[in-house]
Amino acid sequence: MLPQSTEVLVAGAGPVGLTTALALRRQGRAVTVVDDQAEGANTSRAAVVHARTLELLEPYAVTPALVDRGVHVPRFTIRDRDTILVPVSFGDLPTAYPYTLMISQADTEAFLLKRLRETGADVERPAAVARLDQDAEGVEATLADGRRIRARYVVGADGVHSTVREQAGIVFSGGTYAESFTLADVRLSGGVPRDEVILYFSPAGLVVAAPLPGGLHRIVATVDEAPRRPDVAFVQELVDARGPRRRRAIVHEVIWGSRFRVHHRIADRFRSGRILLAGDAAHVHSPAGGQGMNLGIEDGVVLGETLARVLSGEPEDLLDAYAASRRPVAEGVVSLAGRLTGIATVSAGRRHARNAALRLVGRLGPARRRLARQLSGLDRR
DSSP states (O other), X not given: OOOSEEEEEEEOOSHHHHHHHHHHHHTTOOEEEEOSSOTTOSOOOOOEEOHHHHXXXXXXXXXXXXXXXXXXXXXXXEEETTEEEEEEEOTTSSSSOOSEEEOOHHHHHHHHHHHHHHTTOOEESSOOEEEEEEOSSOEEEEETTSOEEEEEEEEEOSOTTOHHHHHTTOOEEEEEEEEEEEEEEEEEESSOOSSEEEEEEOTTOOEEEEEEGGGEEEEEEEESSOOSSOOHHHHHHHHHHHSOSSSOOEEEEEEEXXXXXXXXXXXXXXXXXXXXXXXXXXXXXXXXXXXXXXXXXXXXXXXXXXXXHHHTTOOTHHHHHHHHHHHHHHHHHHHHHHHHHHHHTOOGXXXXXXXXXXXXXXXXXXXXXXXHHHHHTGGGO
16 A cells, blocks of 8 residues: 655666665665556566675675576676677676676566565555655655655656656756667577677677576677567577677577667756656666666665665755765766777777777776776776
């Protein structure tokens, strides 16, 4: 049953919203989470959990389950077909998690939701925020079915098409990549290793191949127009044109697939009075580098802990500090993802020069270590 009032209303029960709620519950605050989808209906786009995210989730007793379930990948490489341009090792990072953890978003959400329920909270589904009216004391939210709930604060963790952001009148500045992205979880054999996340460059475009639990691989690629549900023939053609050539990768089965377009946008403000934004509602970018969900979970931890302090009597200016500090962090991540995407999609005529420059970077230890810290999120400690 939806309560008449709550301290914090969180719109969106993806990893960001669930993390925000967990951070609030850990401090004993009242939180209500609503989501417009039935449980288990979210598509499994995000699959990368980086070291900094695992560190941040430690106090919430979620990290051990993630670590046990996921595939530990110690290396990220940028390749041009069979040629390694930039090898990046996570093994020497100063963390208890010197690897990239590959795990489906569905599993990540399931572990977060289980932990949230253990704190006595749950998610109201399906329940979509339709309207927000705020005053000096709080916000009244009207749901799509007419129900109302009053909250002292509202968190918009409801994704790129955020109703909360729209109701707050916050502009979402940026644009959209011309290409569409195809995504497929597949069973394959052959020339794609299981101990690396690989960003393949080719004249035809980029393709990312990364191992998942259960012997699967996640394939992500830019294409002019992606099919709604990629089949074996489509994914095989992508891997043949862009992936390993010396030892061909064979796609045996597509377990799940989807398509999406990618925006590169940042909200002009992360706060409007008693309404705050986190995750894709605040920033969205290319999937290159696997940063999106990780940055969103980081938002959720910081925002949840900050709201708990304010609700406990500390100055409300702390929320301005959250908004002011998270936006430049988002700008840095959007810039990194954009650079990786831009480098991957250079024209055929510039490919030789690009590869030469990347090989030089690949031979420089400090440059590789810096990239490892950026990808892992440890540079944001």
